Amino acid sequence: MKRVGLFISISILSSALAACSFGYSQEPQDKHDEKQGQNKSQQQKQQDQGRQNQGQQHQQQDQNRQAQDQRRQQDNNNQQLQHQQQDQNKQAQDQRRQQDNSNRQLQRQQQDQNRQAQDQRRQQDNNNQQLQRQQQDQNKQAQDQRRQQDNNNRQQQRQQQDQNRQAQDQRRQQDNSNRQQQRQQQDQNRQAQDQNRQLQNQHQHGQQMERSQEQQRAQQVQQRQVWQQRGSNNWNSDRRSWQQRGGYNGYRIPDNDFRGHYGRGHMFRIFGLPFMYEGGYPRFQYDGYWLTVMDPYPDYWGNDWYESDDVYVDYSGDGYYLFNRRYPDRPGVAISISF
Numbered sequence: 001m002k003r004v005g006l007f008i009s010i011s012i013l014s015s016a017l018a019a020c021s022f023g024y025s026q027e028p029q030d031k032h033d034e035k036q037g038q039n040k041s042q043q044q045k046q047q048d049q050g051r052q053n054q055g056q057q058h059q060q061q062d063q064n065r066q067a068q069d070q071r072r073q074q075d076n077n078n079q080q081l082q083h084q085q086q087d088q089n090k091q092a093q094d095q096r097r098q099q100d101n102s103n104r105q106l107q108r109q110q111q112d113q114n115r116q117a118q119d120q121r122r123q124q125d126n127n128n129q130q131l132q133r134q135q136q137d138q139n140k141q142a143q144d145q146r147r148q149q150d151n152n153n154r155q156q157q158r159q160q161q162d163q164n165r166q167a168q169d170q171r172r173q174q175d176n177s178n179r180q181q182q183r184q185q186q187d188q189n190r191q192a193q194d195q196n197r198q199l200q201n202q203h204q205h206g207q208q209m210e211r212s213q214e215q216q217r218a219q220q221v222q223q224r225q226v227w228q229q230r231g232s233n234n235w236n237s238d239r240r241s242w243q244q245r246g247g248y249n250g251y252r253i254p255d256n257d258f259r260g261h262y263g264r265g266h267m268f269r270i271f272g273l274p275f276m277y278e279g280g281y282p283r284f285q286y287d288g289y290w291l292t293v294m295d296p297y298p299d300y301w302g303n304d305w306y307e308s309d310d311v312y313v314d315y316s317g318d319g320y321y322l323f324n325r326r327y328p329d330r331p332g333v334a335i336s337i338s339f
Contacts, residue, residue: 235298242319
């Protein structure tokens with residue numbers, strides 16, 4: 001458009017110049033020819049410029065046509081892309097509708113399953129409640145039965161306690177009678193034992209008077225030999241209490257006789273008393289009884305304890321034991337008593 005305007009301006013200018021030339025036609029011929037030549041030259045330039053402008057105008061028109069063609073092609077491409085996008089959107093919408101339908105169908109199925117599960121849970125809850133009520137009824141019945149049984153047991157227990165008290169009263173009466181009879185028998189036994197001891201003491205005194213000094217020396221030698229062989233270096237493991245032996249099974253000294261000749265207040269020495277070695281155990285006679293030494297003696301008593309140490313016999317827990325006065329807090333040696 002700028003080129004067309006320029007061409008029109010040049011044409012108007014050329015017309016103006018021609019008019020001026022015509023006005024000055026009376027000028028001298030040479031000037032006229034010069035001007036005419038100049039005008040021709042200018043006209044030629046203007047024509048060349050006009051042709052150039054026309055060529056540029058044609059190029060601009062071609063470029064405009066090409067731009068229009070490109071715009072049409074771009075519009076066609078845009079329309080084609082728009083149609084493709086619309087098709088894709090339509091397909092996506094169809095897929096979404098299909099997906100929505102599938103989701104709704106799945107949702108309905110899930111809702112149906114949930115309703116079925118709820119119905120099953122309600123049924124299960126009803127069953128559980130019914131079972132719970134039955135269990136509660138059974139527990140209540142069992143509690144009632146236990147209460148009844150407890151009442152019966154308490155009543156039987158009271159009856160049994162009454163019977164036990166009656167039996168205990170009868171046993172006490174019987175025990176009192178037995179103790180009274182036992183005391184009478186013990187008194188009779190003690191009297192008989194005292195008489196026997198008196199006879200034995202008289203007999204022993206007669207025997208001792210009759211024994212010669214040579215026999216006494218022989219017996220003392222035997223006693224030393226036996227006692228020296230009975231020592232123990234590991235006495236704690238070699239000794240055995242009467243409980244470990246199964247309980248004391250020898251003769252039991254009557255209480256009055258025990259209080260008069262036994263316990264810590266009645267010391268004596270073994271050496272010089274009647275002595276025997278029988279069945280692998282040493283025995284000595286004291287207060288009319290034979291005392292058999294069941295265990296070896298501990299080595300810390302020494303080799304001549306039977307001659308130099310005072311000993312005593314005491315009942316300790318489960319049987320009779322021989323104790324050394326020099327070791328009052330140490331255990332004793334188990335002994336068995338017989339006539």
